[in-house]
Amino acid sequence: MKIVLIGAGGTLGVAVHTALTGRGHDVVTVGRSSGDLRLDIADPEQTAQLYERVGRVDAVVSAAGDVPWKPITEMTPQDYLDAFRGKVLSQVELVRQGVGRIAERGSFTLITGVLAREPVPTGTAASLANGAVEAFVRAAAIEIAPQRVNAVSPTVFTESLGDYGDFFPGMESVDLDKVARAYVRSVEGAQTGQVYVL
Numbered sequence: 305m306k307i308v309l310i311g312a313g314g315t316l317g318v319a320v321h322t323a324l325t326g327r328g329h330d331v332v333t334v335g336r337s338s339g340d341l342r343l344d345i346a347d348p349e350q351t352a353q354l355y356e357r358v359g360r361v362d363a364v365v366s367a368a369g370d371v372p373w374k375p376i377t378e379m380t381p382q383d384y385l386d387a388f389r390g391k392v393l394s395q396v397e398l399v400r401q402g403v404g405r406i407a408e409r410g411s412f413t414l415i416t417g418v419l420a421r422e423p424v425p426t427g428t429a430a431s432l433a434n435g436a437v438e439a440f441v442r443a444a445a446i447e448i449a450p451q452r453v454n455a456v457s458p459t460v461f462t463e464s465l466g467d468y469g470d471f472f473p474g475m476e477s478v479d480l481d482k483v484a485r486a487y488v489r490s491v492e493g494a495q496t497g498q499v500y501v502l
């Protein structure tokens with residue numbers, strides 16, 4: 305398959321890239337500062353450019369998403385808007401703009417995370433963004449068939465414990481290769497409207 309992978313240079317993106325290329329797929333990488341295409345998907349006009357430049361693909365895979373982390377008393381309205389733009393609208397636009405452009409039976413795989421269901425202090429923006437994306441996936445799936453859309457919703461990555469472990473005391477981590485396999489499942493499988501909780 306020809307697959308476009310956004311966030312390919314990140315911790316998760318590298319693992320997803322390895323898994324997808326290892327399955328023989330042709331992967332076009334996208335990021336703001338690295339990749340085959342340098343684009344910011346938080347800007348809907350740049351997402352339009354992405355689809356213009358990449359041509360017809362079989363799958364769109366997202367491993368990107370930025371949200372602010374702060375105590376709720378320090379959050380501003382702009383912080384919540386930034387979270388919406390950085391993780392929700394960015395991924396919604398991949399689907400909204402992609403429906404008319406990807407293969408007839410193509411798929412979208414979005415990234416959310418454990419904070420949709422297991423909150424931690426300073427994570428309100430991440431929780432709301434992840435929850436919004438998961439609700440969107442379920443809703444979009446019933447409209448876009450035979451195209452498909454799923455989300456991957458992992459807990460903290462084992463490989464990220466050094467950076468984020470203190471936010472998740474006592475919580476299980478998940479190895480990146482297992483998360484990457486959920487992307488393979490979403491891309492190559494037949495399910496839609498699923499949130500793969502890892």
Ligand SMILES: NC(=O)c1ccc[n+]([C@@H]2O[C@H](COP(=O)([O-])OP(=O)(O)OC[C@H]3O[C@@H](n4cnc5c(N)ncnc54)[C@H](OP(=O)(O)O)[C@@H]3O)[C@@H](O)[C@H]2O)c1
Nearest residue numbers: 311313314315316336337344345346368369417460461464
């Ligand atoms: N780390 C964890 O333990 C964990 C656990 C569960 C869920 N997640 C979620 O998984 C996703 C990836 O996390 P990560 O730890 O792999 O992050 P990361 O290492 O910072 O990687 C994110 C990648 O996405 C790209 N990116 C970010 N925003 C973009 C945009 N608007 N347009 C284009 N590219 C963009 C970044 O590259 P540029 O900066 O060059 O654009 C980078 O390559 C996030 O949504 C995160 O919330 C992470």
